[in-house]
Amino acid sequence: MSSTERPATVSSLLGSISDVGRDAARGGYSRPVYSTAELDLRSWFRDEAQRRGLEVRTDRNGVLWAWWGPEAQDSLVTGSHLDSVPGGGAFDGPLGVAAALAAVDVLKARGVTAGQGRRSLAVTVFPEEEGSRFGIACLGSRLLTGAIDADKARNLKDAEGNSYAELSARNGVDPRGLGADPEALSRIGQFVELHVEQGRGLIDADPISGGAAGTGFPVAVGGAILGHGRWKFSISGQGNHAGTTLMADRADPLVAAAQIILAVQKTAAARDGARATVGRILPIPGGTNVIASKVELWLDVRHPDDAVTAAIVQKIHGQAQIAAANEGCTVSLAEESLSPTVGFDMGLQRRLQALLPGAPVLDTGAGHDAGILASVVPSGMLFIRNPTGISHSPQEQVEEADADYAATALADVLEGLL
Numbered sequence: 001m002s003s004t005e006r007p008a009t010v011s012s013l014l015g016s017i018s019d020v021g022r023d024a025a026r027g028g029y030s031r032p033v034y035s036t037a038e039l040d041l042r043s044w045f046r047d048e049a050q051r052r053g054l055e056v057r058t059d060r061n062g063v064l065w066a067w068w069g070p071e072a073q074d075s076l077v078t079g080s081h082l083d084s085v086p087g088g089g090a091f092d093g094p095l096g097v098a099a100a101l102a103a104v105d106v107l108k109a110r111g112v113t114a115g116q117g118r119r120s121l122a123v124t125v126f127p128e129e130e131g132s133r134f135g136i137a138c139l140g141s142r143l144l145t146g147a148i149d150a151d152k153a154r155n156l157k158d159a160e161g162n163s164y165a166e167l168s169a170r171n172g173v174d175p176r177g178l179g180a181d182p183e184a185l186s187r188i189g190q191f192v193e194l195h196v197e198q199g200r201g202l203i204d205a206d207p208i209s210g211g212a213a214g215t216g217f218p219v220a221v222g223g224a225i226l227g228h229g230r231w232k233f234s235i236s237g238q239g240n241h242a243g244t245t246l247m248a249d250r251a252d253p254l255v256a257a258a259q260i261i262l263a264v265q266k267t268a269a270a271r272d273g274a275r276a277t278v279g280r281i282l283p284i285p286g287g288t289n290v291i292a293s294k295v296e297l298w299l300d301v302r303h304p305d306d307a308v309t310a311a312i313v314q315k316i317h318g319q320a321q322i323a324a325a326n327e328g329c330t331v332s333l334a335e336e337s338l339s340p341t342v343g344f345d346m347g348l349q350r351r352l353q354a355l356l357p358g359a360p361v362l363d364t365g366a367g368h369d370a371g372i373l374a375s376v377v378p379s380g381m382l383f384i385r386n387p388t389g390i391s392h393s394p395q396e397q398v399e400e401a402d403a404d405y406a407a408t409a410l411a412d413v414l415e416g417l418l
């Protein structure tokens, strides 16, 4: 931004990418990592950062860093992600990135300059936060911190059989360099991620409006992220003809899968605070007149107590074995990822609350790169009110006034921490 330009609003920044990655079939946006849509958003980010005089670099793990001030140890870092779930909303990820860019404008308009007598500021964009393409959420931050083995990450495959190593190489990231990067981490003195709230925490906490923009609390400070993990069931049966195979003669893995899904729902409903979901299931080969030979089914389980998460998965596994045996099938279970419950840095939490008076502290069931970074560097989060309380859906929403307020809230926080 030149000194004569007005600061960009978050809503205008988001408006400028509102056509990128729209998914007509599902509604909302599908922006998987390294898809045309996500790459277009990365270019948009580069251009916007460069217009503001920031220097953009891509690190060994494909994380974008836009530097205001020299690339230095112990800098203040903010950012989020630009990839989405299939048919996701407009705000999950891009809100934090757009707010960071707009906050830079606000700071410049206030005469605050990072890197000159203050710490440097970097805005980051993490790849594959959702794990929509390669199965493991927060893959970029897990690699950066060493929370995932680099070989495991390199060998992850997408639905078309492309490996993460191949996709990285195709997009200018040398796969041999993937993995823990202590040098990059040492540049993060503190990390703050601003994000749309993905549940009803803020609207339910709002005593006045029940969620209308402009009243109550538009922002919360992150307290903790529930422990969560992903598992994959593989159920094998006998593929066969839908018309010639009598009901008594079948070994149908999709019938076992249906019983497993019910067991997931019942097991989680019986435990306070638990959330368990089957959101993806793949019958193979997948034909209307074909009894499947195999079913793959993915399970997502979350609970504040990691031991309860483990107990839930164990119970579901036991019930899956019974369901499979009843149908003449076999079942195996593989853990794909597991993240313990993390509390955000208490010192940073208190600073964020002091800088945003009145903001409540909210825990969340959603995973974030800030949660992965929290195990290594002081990290915190800000959540912006979502009047629908719905996320990972086209119905995710942020009022325009709240989106624009996000830049001011983030600027206040960054100015206070710089």
Ligand code: GLV
Binding pocket: 129, 130, 137, 365, 366, 367, 368
């Ligand atoms: C990512 O948004 C997750 O919490 O699954």
Ligand code: MN
Binding pocket: 081, 092, 093, 129, 195, 368
């Ligand atoms: Mn997100």
Ligand code: MN
Binding pocket: 085, 092, 130, 392
């Ligand atoms: Mn998400």
Ligand code: MN
Binding pocket: 129, 130, 366, 367, 368, 369
């Ligand atoms: Mn997330």
